[in-house]
Amino acid sequence: MRIVTWNVNSLPSRMPRxxxxxQVMKPDVLCLQETKIADEQFPYEDLRELGYEAVHRGDGRWNGVAILSRVGIDEVVTDLPDVCGFPNDDDPPEPRFLSAVCGGVQVVCVYVPNGRTLENPHYLYKLRWLSALHRFAAQPAAGPRPFAILGDFNVAPHDEDVWNIADFEGSTHVSEPERVAIRELVELGLEDLPPTISKGNPFTFWDYRGGNFHKGLGMRIDLILANPSFAAAVSETFIDREARKTGTKGTPPPSDHAPLIVDVDL
Structure with a gap:
């Protein structure tokens, strides 16, 4: 089974690519983040013609997550339980979370809040959101069914997961509380699956500005955290850097993230 996570940074812009x-990579399950499309505008029929069922959670402005599957979609959960809204706690939950069972595997797709700056209320919201994810994951992480959380975590777990840690001093994505939140997820029994096949660095995100992709100035913020039943079945994990490259003139531009792909013998 091939399972993929990909922040597409606007599905309407990225759908042609x-x-x-x-059709080329043939994933069995694809988790999408930052779809930036409303549920009623989601291309269910186009995807059905390609052989994929889909579940989507989006409001059409920002955020938005989807799970595509050609091995079935069951036991769908569309909101992270016990999570606050933003900017007010009692605001509706943002579309950042989906969980489904696909081909016997529980797949959780997440788009973790960015945090913006360490002083911004969005940073505290990010930490609270990760705490809610921890509570949700505790039971399936310890269970016998293969389970994985995939998505854009907006956290680089280690110094080597950014191009130069000195450039990130005082910034989000590398702060200790954010990294502690990731470690606490791992301590539930989840394994952070690094690429087993890598061409150079392990990065999954490169800012559009300044030609960062070609300069190698990236970050590893797209992660797959898997329980033992899932991790034991992994044959390889890799980053599809080709999908991040700009195509020929006239072709749609790429996302600023590359797909992170895991092949599992399940």
């Missing part, structure tokens, strides 16, 4: 990519 993604349609071709699906």
């Amino acid at each position: 993604m349609r071709v990519w699906l």
Whole structure:
């Protein structure tokens, strides 16, 4: 089974590229983040023609997550339990979370809040959101069914997961509380699956500005955290850097994230 996570940074902008990519890479399950599309505008029929069922959670402005599957979608959960809204706690939950069972595997797709700056209320919201994810994950992480959380965590777990840690001093994505939140997820029994096949660095995100992709100035913020039943079945994990490259003139531009792919013998 091939399972993928990909922050597409606007599905309407990326759909032409993604349609071709699906036909070439043939994932069984694809977790998407930052779809930036409303549920009623989501291309369910286009994806059905490509052989994929889909569940989507989006409001059409920002955020948005989806799970695509050609091995079934069951036991869908569309909101992270016990999570606050933003900017007010009692605001509706943002579309950042989906959970489903696909082909016997529980797959959780997440788009963790960015945090913006260490002084911004969004940073505290990010930490509270990660705490809610920890509470949700505790039971399935310890269970016998294969389970994985995939997505854009907006956290680089280690110094080597950014191009130069000195450039990130005083910034989000590398602060100790954020990294502690990731470690606490791992301590539930989850394994952070690094690429087993890597061409150079392990990065999954490169800012559009300044030609960062070609300079190698990236970050590893897209992660797969898997329980033992899932991790034991992994054959390889890799980053599809080709999907991040700019195509020929006239082709749609890429996302600023590359797909992170895991092949499992399940």
